[in-house]
Amino acid sequence: MGKTNRRGVSVSALAVSTLGILIAAGINAVLPDSSYALMMGISMFGAMFTWLMVIISHLFFRKNGWRRAGANCR
Numbered sequence: 288m289g290k291t292n293r294r295g296v297s298v299s300a301l302a303v304s305t306l307g308i309l310i311a312a313g314i315n316a317v318l319p320d321s322s323y324a325l326m327m328g329i330s331m332f333g334a335m336f337t338w339l340m341v342i343i344s345h346l347f348f349r350k351n352g353w354r355r356a357g358a359n360c361r
Contacts, residue, residue, distance in 0.1 A: 288300040288303065311326060314326070
């Protein structure tokens with residue numbers, strides 16, 4: 288999505304953002320009472336998933352460091 292047109296606009300990123308806004312507006316039209324909670328849940332899942340991946344990556348890096356240091360890791 289890093290490709291830009293001659294004016295410096297990433298058209299593919301703009302299209303994905305527009306699609307996200309359309310999906311959010313559609314959910315709000317269909318489920319007006321629970322759309323906010325749904326969107327908050329989706330965004331919180333994304334944030335928690337990101338941090339989970341950071342933790343897992345950190346553990347793998349530490350395990351590799353321990354192996355290089357000569358520790359007995361499983």
